[in-house]
Amino acid sequence: MVESTPPLDNLLVRLEPLTHARTVSLAAEKMWQNEIPVVAVVDDEKKYLGVVSIFTLLRSRAHGETKLKNLVEKAPLVQWPSDPVSIAQIFARTGLPGLAVIEKGSIIGVVHARRVIYALKLAPKVPARHIMYPIEPLKPDDSVEKARKLIAEIGLRLVPVAHDGRLVGAVRVYDLVNFIYNTPLRRDKLGEVKGEVEYFLDQPVHKIMMSPQRTVNVDGVPTIEDIAEGAIVLDPKQNVVGVISPYLFIRRLLPEVEEAKLPIRIEGLDELDFIERNLVTRKTVDIAKSVAARANLLEFSVVLKPREKAGERRRYDVRVSIKLDKGSYTASTSGWDVVQAVFESLELAYKNFAKTKEKKRERVIDLARLRKRIGF
Numbered sequence: 001m002v003e004s005t006p007p008l009d010n011l012l013v014r015l016e017p018l019t020h021a022r023t024v025s026l027a028a029e030k031m032w033q034n035e036i037p038v039v040a041v042v043d044d045e046k047k048y049l050g051v052v053s054i055f056t057l058l059r060s061r062a063h064g065e066t067k068l069k070n071l072v073e074k075a076p077l078v079q080w081p082s083d084p085v086s087i088a089q090i091f092a093r094t095g096l097p098g099l100a101v102i103e104k105g106s107i108i109g110v111v112h113a114r115r116v117i118y119a120l121k122l123a124p125k126v127p128a129r130h131i132m133y134p135i136e137p138l139k140p141d142d143s144v145e146k147a148r149k150l151i152a153e154i155g156l157r158l159v160p161v162a163h164d165g166r167l168v169g170a171v172r173v174y175d176l177v178n179f180i181y182n183t184p185l186r187r188d189k190l191g192e193v194k195g196e197v198e199y200f201l202d203q204p205v206h207k208i209m210m211s212p213q214r215t216v217n218v219d220g221v222p223t224i225e226d227i228a229e230g231a232i233v234l235d236p237k238q239n240v241v242g243v244i245s246p247y248l249f250i251r252r253l254l255p256e257v258e259e260a261k262l263p264i265r266i267e268g269l270d271e272l273d274f275i276e277r278n279l280v281t282r283k284t285v286d287i288a289k290s291v292a293a294r295a296n297l298l299e300f301s302v303v304l305k306p307r308e309k310a311g312e313r314r315r316y317d318v319r320v321s322i323k324l325d326k327g328s329y330t331a332s333t334s335g336w337d338v339v340q341a342v343f344e345s346l347e348l349a350y351k352n353f354a355k356t357k358e359k360k361r362e363r364v365i366d367l368a369r370l371r372k373r374i375g376f
Helices: 024-034 052-061 084-096 113-120 144-153 173-179 181-191 197-201 224-229 246-253 274-292 338-374
Strands: 038-042 049-052 097-105 104-111 158-163 167-172 215-217 230-235 240-244 264-267 296-309 313-324 328-335
Touching: 024 038, 024 052, 024 173, 038 104, 049 052, 049 097, 049 215, 052 144, 052 296, 084 097, 084 113, 084 246, 104 113, 113 224, 113 246, 144 158, 144 173, 144 197, 167 173, 167 230, 173 181, 173 197, 224 230, 224 246, 240 246, 246 274, 264 274, 274 296, 274 338, 296 338, 313 338, 328 338
Parallel strands: 038 097, 215 230, 264 296
Antiparallel strands: 038 049, 097 104, 158 167, 230 240, 296 313, 313 328
């Protein structure tokens, strides 16, 4: 459930934009101090140019003295005030972890995924397995470079570190950026050997890891804090199986259904909460896209019907139907975990579709081989 008018007081991080001639090191310092994943960038005349994302910065491996104009990327502005759902939809559309905010023609700060999630006032009911990103943990002696690649390429707020299969720590994206770009400057000011970026990337991650603050069982329901701050997901044996990242959560939660332009129909969503509803929609869109890429899709429908209740829990029947210009495919499941039931029905229906397509393909190949053998 989402409140209709979430408070906006804590949504905005007020921060002056940086000019395009400022350096990567300064941007990294601002990100670390304010725990923000983007900084707004303007030219010398205060004209908005875009943002520099913490993930773009990490992917670039740029030297600390690199000018921001070399890393800035175009991004839409958020008009202030604006509601959290609209902002989250822009995040999902652009893939950015944060956006610059404008009010009366001036850049006044930034908004980012963590604060948007808090502002949405979500009440999670789904198990962590549905919103986590599966991941292999780092080892304490792995290089900072390995952590950089993992965090930057996936878009993580933190990455777990394990020894002999047991969780011992985590590396946060802000501590990573601070270590790579601000440690050299501090050492230089103290008259020490400051080293290049590569020197710090070669260091072991145990130098920058912190104690894991948030963990959740794979079958447990994460709190809003787990989602917003990021959490490490463990299996019943306490092995690391994944992470929850606020940036990935928003991108996966809010599908662009209208932009997909697919004949999708989903019934029964009104019974679900905000997270369940969007997870079901996202998975439906993904499967429908896969079908449409291989066949002429006329209709893709998902029907959810609630059955008996047990306390606060409710059992659901799910039916998925794929209608093509030639043939149709259906699948049905039932379960207490509505998201899992929908996922299973979708995957089963797609498996039936793909299996038939593969058989037809094999028949065409066999016929072509036969014709070749008899000289046609």
